[in-house]
Amino acid sequence: MWVYEKKLQYPVKIKNPNPAMAKIIISQYGGPDGELGASLRYLSQRYSMPYPELKAILTDIGTEELAHLEMIGAMVYQLTRNLTPEEIKEAGMDAYFVDHTTGIYPSSASGVPFTAAYLQSKGDVLTDLHENLAAEQKARTTYDNILRFCDDPDVVEPIRFLRAREIVHYQRFGEGLRIATDNLDSKNFYAFNASFDKGCRKKAQGNNR
Amino acid sequence: MTEKQILMRKIATYDFAIVELNLYLDTHPKDKEAHRKLEEYETKSMALREKYESEYGPIIFRDSPDNRMKWIKNPWPWDLCEED
Numbered sequence: 001m002w003v004y005e006k007k008l009q010y011p012v013k014i015k016n017p018n019p020a021m022a023k024i025i026i027s028q029y030g031g032p033d034g035e036l037g038a039s040l041r042y043l044s045q046r047y048s049m050p051y052p053e054l055k056a057i058l059t060d061i062g063t064e065e066l067a068h069l070e071m072i073g074a075m076v077y078q079l080t081r082n083l084t085p086e087e088i089k090e091a092g093m094d095a096y097f098v099d100h101t102t103g104i105y106p107s108s109a110s111g112v113p114f115t116a117a118y119l120q121s122k123g124d125v126l127t128d129l130h131e132n133l134a135a136e137q138k139a140r141t142t143y144d145n146i147l148r149f150c151d152d153p154d155v156v157e158p159i160r161f162l163r164a165r166e167i168v169h170y171q172r173f174g175e176g177l178r179i180a181t182d183n184l185d186s187k188n189f190y191a192f193n194a195s196f197d198k199g200c201r202k203k204a205q206g207n208n209r
Numbered sequence: 210m211t212e213k214q215i216l217m218r219k220i221a222t223y224d225f226a227i228v229e230l231n232l233y234l235d236t237h238p239k240d241k242e243a244h245r246k247l248e249e250y251e252t253k254s255m256a257l258r259e260k261y262e263s264e265y266g267p268i269i270f271r272d273s274p275d276n277r278m279k280w281i282k283n284p285w286p287w288d289l290c291e292e293d
Contacts, residue, residue: 003269004269004270005268005269006266006267006268006269006270006280006285006286007217007220007221007268007286008221008286008287009221009224009225009228010221010225011214011217011218011221012287013289014289015289053235053236053238056235057232057235057236060231060232060235061232064228064232070286070287073287074286074287077287078287078289081289168229168232169232172232172233172235172236175236175237176236179236
């Protein structure tokens with residue numbers, strides 16, 4: 001279960017609205033490498049994880065991603081305050097506006113609605129951890145690309161914070177992968193799926209995990 | 210920045226260290242120094258949270274008629290206030 005804290009993980013206080021910026025940042029809300037997909041990916045994968053450290057890291061990173069989703073929502077909300085239809089049209093936000101006004105809707109920068117097809121929960125410890133390592137890098141690239149278009153420090157600072165978190169999560173998943181392989185036969189990590197072939201796992205490990 | 214914002218930034222700073230150490234300890238559970246730091250920051254964050262909650266309202270909701278009104282009250286985390 002979860003408990004809500006009435007605070008953001010990192011402050012978001014954007015003085016100047018900028019709908020063109022909102023239009024690209026929304027991709028980290030509901031886009032292919034966004035925070036919603038990240039959270040669902042990790043919180044869904046954790047059930048089939050065979051080792052306790054991996055259940056812990058997926059739960060805790062999946063939870064942090066929800067805090068990041070809230071930060072992105074706050075950014076898009078603040079970037080789209082007090083706009084006139086003219087300003088919305090000029091920024092190219094009219095297509096979003098016609099469907100959602102200035103409500104926060106999970107979609108990509110190009111307007112594709114969020115879909116669970118952005119993520120995978122494969123029920124195989126090695127496959128899922130590799131999926132997550134790739135996901136963190138894809139999110140990091142997206143933040144790098146967002147930073148190419150921003151010069152407002154009120155926007156740059158929280159985006160840089162989120163970018164740095166992708167790198168830390170990548171590091172932790174790398175350690176998770178090492179923990180997984182340390183539990184497997186080093187001659188063939190792929191001899192069986194430790195998330196599914198439970199009998200094999202016990203035999204191969206010879207420890208009491 | 211207002212007193213309230215300064216206090217919230219201090220809390221967010223300790224809480225960030227707590228989140229970071231918590232993730233680190235998931236994969237390095239035997240690191241005693243990290244455990245010690247986590248405990249230190251938790252104590253510091255707790256003290257500041259108590260101060261913040263008594264002055265500005267709950268961060269985590271605990272029910273009482275007085276707290277209910279404070280919990281509902283603006284600003285919510287995504288809101289910008291006059292002083293921003």
